[in-house]
Amino acid sequence: MMEDDHKLAIRVRNLTNQFGTKVVHKDLDLDVRDGEIMGVIGPSGTGKSVLLRSIVGLIQPKKADIEVYGQDLTSLDREERRVIEQKWGVMFQDGALFSTLSVQENIMAPMREHLDMPIALMQELACMKVQMVGLEGDAAPKRPSDLSGGMRKRAALARAMALDPKLLFLDEPTAGLDPIGAGNFDLLLRSLCDALGLTVFLVTHDLDSLHAVCDRIAVLNDGKVLAVGTMDEVRANPHPWIQEYFSGPRGRAALGNS
Ligand SMILES: Nc1ncnc2c1ncn2[C@@H]1O[C@H](COP(=O)(O)OP(=O)(O)OP(=O)(O)O)[C@@H](O)[C@H]1O
Numbered sequence: 001m002m003e004d005d006h007k008l009a010i011r012v013r014n015l016t017n018q019f020g021t022k023v024v025h026k027d028l029d030l031d032v033r034d035g036e037i038m039g040v041i042g043p044s045g046t047g048k049s050v051l052l053r054s055i056v057g058l059i060q061p062k063k064a065d066i067e068v069y070g071q072d073l074t075s076l077d078r079e080e081r082r083v084i085e086q087k088w089g090v091m092f093q094d095g096a097l098f099s100t101l102s103v104q105e106n107i108m109a110p111m112r113e114h115l116d117m118p119i120a121l122m123q124e125l126a127c128m129k130v131q132m133v134g135l136e137g138d139a140a141p142k143r144p145s146d147l148s149g150g151m152r153k154r155a156a157l158a159r160a161m162a163l164d165p166k167l168l169f170l171d172e173p174t175a176g177l178d179p180i181g182a183g184n185f186d187l188l189l190r191s192l193c194d195a196l197g198l199t200v201f202l203v204t205h206d207l208d209s210l211h212a213v214c215d216r217i218a219v220l221n222d223g224k225v226l227a228v229g230t231m232d233e234v235r236a237n238p239h240p241w242i243q244e245y246f247s248g249p250r251g252r253a254a255l256g257n258s
Pocket residue numbers: 019024042043044045046047048049050051
């Protein structure tokens with residue numbers, strides 16, 4: 001499906017990933033529109049994380065044409081790559097914060113790597129990010145291990161936003177949180193996106209998150225995008241996995257139809 005009417009943040013064509021004999025993606029196509037929150041779902045092991053990692057360059061696909069904001073990622077030299085990487089932030093499933101660094105130092109890590117500015121200014125910016133994600137100021141000097149799970153997720157989000165990205169890649173950000181913590185994270189994400197006009201590539205298993213924050217959903221299955229569209233459009237797809245996913249007890253509860 002072409003997305004002629006929408007400016008695209010991400011355009012993936014013919015993505016093929018294979019590990020040994022296992023084909024994870026086979027000529028997968030996906031468009032993420034500028035300014036939308038795209039939820040990426042699918043059965044476990046269908047390659048949601050591998051798709052995310054392929055786009056941000058942590059995995060070298062067997063074959064792919066990937067554009068971010070119209071730039072072909074395969075043809076960039078080192079400097080062009082560095083520039084485009086500043087346009088996105090990534091939050092991995094476990095948060096992946098540096099355990100020996102404080103929250104503030106964690107948020108400063110991408111700034112140190114990419115920006116040439118005085119340390120004091122980085123410290124100030126990091127404190128602003130701490131506030132932006134709804135953490136108390138006293139969280140800044142703490143180590144990740146001194147924070148609750150929900151606070152660690154917020155700190156990881158703050159680090160992903162350290163360079164003021166236009167595009168966020170989030171891999172199961174609410175995994176491991178209780179429903180209230182997850183709901184609060186969803187609210188934070190939606191409000192940050194609305195305020196800052198962010199585009200989000202959100203891998204999730206969380207039906208509540210899909211419902212609360214996503215503009216559109218892409219369903220991965222059998223190496224391809226099986227369906228893409230709004231929640232209602234995707235739910236109308238008769239594929240058995242989609243029907244099971246949305247119409248099972250958890251799906252009905254999340255959608256308020258239990
Ligand atoms: N570096 C790697 N080397 C070999 N196989 C890998 C590698 N990374 C991922 N895989 C395999 O690719 C497949 C897709 O993995 P991926 O983590 O993307 O799935 P997922 O859809 O995100 O799953 P889940 O929902 O369980 O997190 C899995 O079978 C996984 O074992």
